[in-house]
Amino acid sequence: MRFFVIGDVSVDLMYFVDAMPGPGEETPAQRALIKPGGAAATVAANLASLGHKVALAARVGTGPFREAALANLKRVGVDLSHLQEDEERPTSSILVFVIAGGERTMVSSASASRHLDAAAFKARALDQVDAVVVSAYALAGGPSREYTLKVLAAAAKRRLPVFADLGTGAIRAAGEHLLEDLRGVDYLLMNQHELAALTGEASISGGVERLRTYGIERAVVKLGALGSMVVTPETEALVEPYAVDDVIDSTGAGDAYTAAFAATVMEGRDLLEAARRANVAGALVATHVGAQGYLVKPEDLELAASSK
Numbered sequence: 001m002r003f004f005v006i007g008d009v010s011v012d013l014m015y016f017v018d019a020m021p022g023p024g025e026e027t028p029a030q031r032a033l034i035k036p037g038g039a040a041a042t043v044a045a046n047l048a049s050l051g052h053k054v055a056l057a058a059r060v061g062t063g064p065f066r067e068a069a070l071a072n073l074k075r076v077g078v079d080l081s082h083l084q085e086d087e088e089r090p091t092s093s094i095l096v097f098v099i100a101g102g103e104r105t106m107v108s109s110a111s112a113s114r115h116l117d118a119a120a121f122k123a124r125a126l127d128q129v130d131a132v133v134v135s136a137y138a139l140a141g142g143p144s145r146e147y148t149l150k151v152l153a154a155a156a157k158r159r160l161p162v163f164a165d166l167g168t169g170a171i172r173a174a175g176e177h178l179l180e181d182l183r184g185v186d187y188l189l190m191n192q193h194e195l196a197a198l199t200g201e202a203s204i205s206g207g208v209e210r211l212r213t214y215g216i217e218r219a220v221v222k223l224g225a226l227g228s229m230v231v232t233p234e235t236e237a238l239v240e241p242y243a244v245d246d247v248i249d250s251t252g253a254g255d256a257y258t259a260a261f262a263a264t265v266m267e268g269r270d271l272l273e274a275a276r277r278a279n280v281a282g283a284l285v286a287t288h289v290g291a292q293g294y295l296v297k298p299e300d301l302e303l304a305a306s307s308k
């Protein structure tokens, strides 16, 4: 399959701490690492690792992080012909705090990733594409939003399936227009906090109901250690997690989930099987350090058979 992925590419400055320091406090980190990241870049790297052809539309900038952000993408053969270069802003970098148990907290810099130049997108870029994956960071506002809306319009004309993945930072930055921008996407993937932040509804059922008023019929709610939930007009099912007992860093687990889900759906399997396989992908990534510290392989997804 051929995917066109739009969104952020960045470097993650990762600090592993016992607990987050309070205001005015300092805490020592057990480890501090610089790793390639970015939600869209990580989805793209996993799709490529799963054996698909992937083009990434993203923007890098000035400063020392450009090469580190791109190294993995080049290694796994992501097509970077839609990558844009920004000479005024630095390559995006994200502060990632990982606390014991693997939960991560992030501080993101907008910089180059939010400035995709819409004029550079030509609809023929989708000629050889089977599906589009959008990271909500690309709809957070500014020039990248304009670029992404252009891609979504071109995808709609061609009836290409669109998978969209949310992020709390993106929801906050985008504000009111995000739901409208996502109108009619085929598959919306998010965690429970993101669903609540996007829709203003505390419950999953309330959130999904609201999504339907925007023509979003297929929603996937990632529930971490509890698995994930698939909600469509026909189905509402909790898909059991793939159990791993050595979770050390959840950074990028959601992106691997999205890549595995999209890949499985595009292979023609049903949504519950896609969620089972995606649960495996997310769980395996959470047992490694860094968003792209482990890229999912096709044989990994076969492990889903053991969680049926």
Ligand SMILES: OC[C@H]1O[C@H](O)[C@H](O)[C@@H]1O
Pocket (backbone or CB within 6 Å): 008, 010, 011, 012, 036, 037, 038, 039, 042, 094, 106, 251, 252, 253, 254, 255, 291
């Ligand atoms: O989804 C994880 C990614 O989100 C942020 O964009 C970080 O760069 C991190 O790699």
